[in-house]
Amino acid sequence: MREYLKFYIDGQWVAPIEPKTADVVNPATEAVSGKISLGSVADVEKAVAAARKAFASWSQTSREQRLDILLAIQAEYHKRMGELGEAVIEEMGAPSALGNGFHVGLGAGHLAAAIDSLRTFQFEEQRGATLVVKEPIGVCALITPWNWPMNQTTVKIFPALATGCTMILKPPQLAPYSAHILAEILHTAGVPAGVFNMVQGSGAVIGTALSTHPEVDMVSFTGSETVGVEIAKNAAPTVKRVCQELGGKSAHIVLDDANLVANVAAATSGMMVNSGQTCSAGSRLLVPASRLDEAIAAARDAANGVTVGDPKGDFAMGPVVSKGQYNDIQRYIELGVSEGAQLVAGGPGRPEGLTKGFYVRPTVFVTTNDTTIAREEIFGPVLVIIAYDDIDHAIKIANDSPFGLAGYVVGADAAQCNAVARRMRTGWVSINGGFDFQAPFGGYKKSGNGREWGEFGFHEYLEIKSLLGFAPAQ
Ligand code: NAP
Ligand code: MG
Secondary structure, three states: OEEEOOEEEOOEEEOOOOOOEEEEEOOOOOOEEEEEEOOOHHHHHHHHHHHHHHHHHHOOOOHHHHHHHHHHHHHHHHHOHHHHHHHHHHHHOOOHHHHHHHHHHHHHHHHHHHHHHHHHOOOEEEEOOEEEEEEEOOEEEEEOOOOOHHHHHHHHHHHHHHHOOEEEEEOOOOOOHHHHHHHHHHHHOOOOOOOEEEOOOOHHHHHHHHHHOOOOOEEEEEOOHHHHHHHHHHHHHHOOEEEEEOOOOOEEEEOOOOOHHHHHHHHHHHHHHHHHOOOOOOOEEEEEHHHHHHHHHHHHHHHHOOOEOOOOOOOOEOOOOOHHHHHHHHHHHHHHHHOOOEEEEOOOOOOOOOOOOOOOOOEEEEOOOOOHHHHOOOOOOEEEEEEEOOHHHHHHHHHOOOEEOEEEEEOOOHHHHHHHHHHOOOOEEEEOOOOOOOOOEOOEEOOEOOOEOHHHHHHHHEEEEEEEOOOOOO
């Protein structure tokens, strides 16, 4: 049993002002795995005051001073990756290879990217007699979801530190353990008091207190559209910057010259990674209509081949994060059936043999782009296959979505892949499996308005100042 009952404020582990706790449930067993404290507005006040105080000195540190801290964090992070992996596995049910691998690896990747970017980032630019200076925006509230807990926290904390901001992290109640260990890492690495603070608790209380707080200069939020909108409204009266990384319903286009069977299989098993709880998942698989039958067979085989079970065992897929998430996904699967979509693999209920835990069957439907299961983000292991007639049709379907987060194109002709990728109205398109920690990540349309990852992620945390009549040094 983990008991993470203290918050990290002003360089110290402190008890909440009013004691109140919540159980954390292991999604694989449905048993309580530990306890966290739920903070109050008074805890937020303390954390914001600490961050405000620390901003005066942290914002004035040199690039080298901040690099030293990030390098110390990196050393400590690498020492504790095993513990972080175990925490992620326990809190959100990632299979151990994934939890110990990509989950913590993403954190390491964002840290390395922040270090690389900080070495060369241009904080100043002389343009004629004007000096344009990029300065830290101030005190930042970082509000994160449970689906890739290490990715979501690190992709915000490290650029905020690198640019000279101070911060308060509000981790998700469903996955609070890895954030707690990360706070320990920052403490051991010597992050100065008040620069990083963490308060656990509910979004409605802690998140609202941060979004409305006059001493918070920006909110970086990753999560659902509903909460993203709520935060923006709450932040409006104090005119703070709000960066939103929201949901997606991304198209994965298999072009007609691609190896269809291999690509459909990879796209299908890829959809099931992390139990489909990935904002950038390629959840709409677009295949040529002339080869739909082959695609269906390949997707069925791949989905049926995804093993589901105990995260501590050797399975490809674990449970989804919570009972609520399980119920939402079941509702979508039932809706798919009642909407008349063709069920190719999986379906309602738990996989055979599993009687406990929030396990969902890897599910594939064939449908059209106007159905609810093709339009709404399910955030579970559910793939929809949609047939297209020609490239223009594929692009039309891909772009006919309220979201615009990611896209995937696979094909043999690089020029054609590039042309298709250019026409997709999303913030991030992976061509034939491309992946890059320095590529800006964020959404068009209802997928949000921010850009994180690497050097581009620094801009969320910077103000731009013009110094006119600034004579360059002779
Ligand atoms: P969520 O319900 O929006 O929660 C995200 C965070 O916001 C949690 O820490 C939550 O606290 C907090 N929160 C809740 N209500 C709040 C309020 N009124 N004010 C301020 N904060 C509040 O999202 P989720 O269910 O955890 O995550 C799933 C969603 O995130 C999906 O839609 C997914 O696509 C999206 N997502 C997007 C990206 C991206 O980069 N674009 C990445 C990952 C996930 P609690 O602890 O109380 O829940
Ligand atoms: Mg939620």
